[in-house]
Amino acid sequence: MQKFKNIGLKLTPQRLAILGFLEGNPDHPSAEDIYKAVSVQFPTMSLATVYNTLDALREKGYIIELTIDPAKKRFDPFTKMHHHLICTSCKRVKDIHADFMLDIPEQVRGDFRITGNHIEFYGVCPVCGNGHERRI
Amino acid sequence: MQKFKNIGLKLTPQRLAILGFLEGNPDHPSAEDIYKAVSVQFPTMSLATVYNTLDALREKGYIIELTIDPAKKRFDPFTKMHHHLICTSCKRVKDIHADFMLDIPEQVRGDFRITGNHIEFYGVCPVCGNGHERRI
DNA sequence: TTCTTGACAAGAATTATTATTATGTGATAA
DNA sequence: TTATCACATAATAATAATTCTTGTCAAGAA
Ligand SMILES: [Mn+2]
Ligand SMILES: [Mn+2]
Ligand SMILES: [Zn+2]
Ligand SMILES: [Zn+2]
Numbered sequence: 001m002q003k004f005k006n007i008g009l010k011l012t013p014q015r016l017a018i019l020g021f022l023e024g025n026p027d028h029p030s031a032e033d034i035y036k037a038v039s040v041q042f043p044t045m046s047l048a049t050v051y052n053t054l055d056a057l058r059e060k061g062y063i064i065e066l067t068i069d070p071a072k073k074r075f076d077p078f079t080k081m082h083h084h085l086i087c088t089s090c091k092r093v094k095d096i097h098a099d100f101m102l103d104i105p106e107q108v109r110g111d112f113r114i115t116g117n118h119i120e121f122y123g124v125c126p127v128c129g130n131g132h133e134r135r136i
Numbered sequence: 137m138q139k140f141k142n143i144g145l146k147l148t149p150q151r152l153a154i155l156g157f158l159e160g161n162p163d164h165p166s167a168e169d170i171y172k173a174v175s176v177q178f179p180t181m182s183l184a185t186v187y188n189t190l191d192a193l194r195e196k197g198y199i200i201e202l203t204i205d206p207a208k209k210r211f212d213p214f215t216k217m218h219h220h221l222i223c224t225s226c227k228r229v230k231d232i233h234a235d236f237m238l239d240i241p242e243q244v245r246g247d248f249r250i251t252g253n254h255i256e257f258y259g260v261c262p263v264c265g266n267g268h269e270r271r272i
Numbered sequence: 273t274t275c276t277t278g279a280c281a282a283g284a285a286t287t288a289t290t291a292t293t294a295t296g297t298g299a300t301a302a
Numbered sequence: 303t304t305a306t307c308a309c310a311t312a313a314t315a316a317t318a319a320t321t322c323t324t325g326t327c328a329a330g331a332a
Binding site: 012049052056 | 311314315
């Protein structure tokens with residue numbers, strides 16, 4: 001919490017609420033999800049403030065922005081390198097903590113300088129596909 | 137070109153132009169890119185028609201939709217499983233044709249049924265990072 | 273008829289604008 | 303030392319604007 005000050009970010013109740021909702025949250029919520037959640041305890045919260053705060057937190061490295069979901073951005077408080085498994089039906093996202101060897105052969109990589117990678121696994125979550133096949 | 141008829145899609149000049157632009161195109165263009173390109177030879181082309189056609193082509197499996205770029209969808213005429221390397225500076229996208237072993241340990245995967253995967257590599261392309269370090 | 277186009281409207285997510293408000297920082301008082 | 307006040311400035315909230323994408327529908331083509 002103190003870390004905000006040491007970094008040039010003012011400590012506001014809104015930011016605390018957003019950070020509190022995100023910390024340890026494994027759901028990879030969208031801006032709208034976050035807005036709804038913090039609005040409960042914070043009815044005057046503005047959606048723009050959510051976006052602003054998320055951007056500030058991202059710039060400072062406290063969260064990462066995921067492009068997994070074509071419809072909207074998802075936010076992740078777990079910033080260390082990991083991968084994701086997304087349910088193609090309900091868009092639930094699960095963290096995948098596992099190491100993979102991902103060295104691209106030189107003649108494939110060309111002259112790009114590789115700086116990172118991210119694997120998206122696709123699948124069907126337990127809720128959407130509990131043993132049986134699933135319609136839509 | 138012939139394949140349209142065998143599948144229930146009428147072969148219109150607009151669709152031919154879009155398909156022609158996409159076939160063999162390694163640039164992973166956006167809808168806007170495609171619109172601009174085909175508009176040159178086809179000034180009356182509507183952006184809605186581009187989206188409609190792209191959707192039809194995707195449904196029939198002739199192209200795939202990529203979520204690589206946070207800003208907009210990119211379209212890829214190469215539909216067989218492959219991965220992508222995106223320049224974090226200019227958003228250029230390069231195909232990566234290489235196989236990777238991506239078996240998720242059971243206790244990590246949980247009860248998801250895995251159906252596919254896609255690796256996004258990040259890097260700096262030759263144009264953006266030609267040997268020297270690069271400002272912004 | 274049936275499908276497709278193109279013009280335009282409509283949605284949804286995100287960003288920009290801006291007047292108002294709150295926060296951090298010193299200075300000062302207790 | 304601790305509390306209080308003043309102020310510059312950053313943050314908020316309301317709302318407008320932008321961007322990407324989808325929907326509607328009359329008119330045209332097959
Ligand atoms: Mn995660
Ligand atoms: Mn590709
Ligand atoms: Zn699911
Ligand atoms: Zn580049």
